[in-house]
Amino acid sequence: MVLIPLLQRCIQLLTLPVHLLSYLGLWDPLCKKIFPYVMSKVSTRYNHKLFHQKQDLFSSLREFAGPSGKLRLLEIGTGSGANFQFYPTGCQVMCTDPNPNFEKFLLKSITESSHLQFEGFIVASAENLHSVADDSMDVVVCTLVLCSVHSIEQVLREVLRVLRLGGALYFLEHVAADRSSWGYFWQQIYNPTWRYLGDGCCLTRETWKYLEKAGFSELKLQxxxxxLSWNPARPHIIGYAVK
Known part of the structure; x- marks a missing residue:
């Protein structure tokens, strides 16, 4: 369809300074510094809009506690720690994020989450969790992460590696709209520029297909x-997958 690339060009013209900075190699380091400030604000509004969905999703976390009764939880792409309020009291939390500039926002959330036990923050991509031992986690959490990773397949391999048998991956991710919908039409138009503004975020990923093929023993996905009013990232998947 000729209309899609034409409208993509129009959006790119409107955001020309961003594309020029990217061409000069200046946008990525700048975005890495600015993005945590933006996301700390966006996460507050997002939590308000999806409070009940998150509350319902994480209400079953305790069911995956280990034999000792402790719940060991790894959150990948933790960002500013927007999910901490939904975790059960006494949960042992390890955090990872590839962007070290999130740390000061994360530390603020940690100080406000005295109901949790924090085991550290690791600067690491979701594709490479080498600091986390095999079969060591009861739960892995990722929310709004798989849209921007380089390889969903590799992330899910790492998740399965660090989860104990019977442990679960909890997810809440924005995804591609139905391909026959107007939503998908607009996602295609915004996507080339959205990637720059969202630090690699992709609007058109069919993430559920990767979860279905990853080899989990059970998948609860909705x-x-x-x-989010009118927003190209409205389509989401929510649920959990058991190793």
Whole structure:
């Protein structure tokens, strides 16, 4: 369709300074510094909009506690720690994120989450969790992470490696809209520029297909439209997958 590349060009013209900075190699380091400030604000609004969905999703975390009764949880792409309020009291939390500039926002969330036990923050990509031992986690959490990783397949391999048998991956991710919908039409138009503004975020990933093929023993997955008014990232998947 000729209309899609034409409209993509229009959006790119409107955001020309960003594309020029990228061409000069200046945008990525700048984005890495600015993005945590933006996301700390966006996460607050996002939590308000999806409070009940998150509350319902994480209400079953305790069911995956280990034999000792402790719940060992690894959150990948933790960002500013927006999920901490939903974790059960006494949960042992390890955090990872590839962007070290999130750390000061994360530390603020940690000080406000006295109901949790924090085991550290690791600067690491979700594709390479080498600091986390095999079969050591009861739960892995990722929310709004798989949209921007380089390889979903590798992330899920790492998740399966660090999860104990019977442990679970909890996820809440924005995904591609139905390909026959107007939503998908607009996602294609915004996507080339959205990647720059969202630090690699992709609007058109069919993430559920990767979860279905990853080799989990059980997959509870639901497609929802997030209550985000008009937003190309409205289509979401929510649920958990058991190793």
């Amino acid at each position: 497609h929802i439209n997030a209550p």
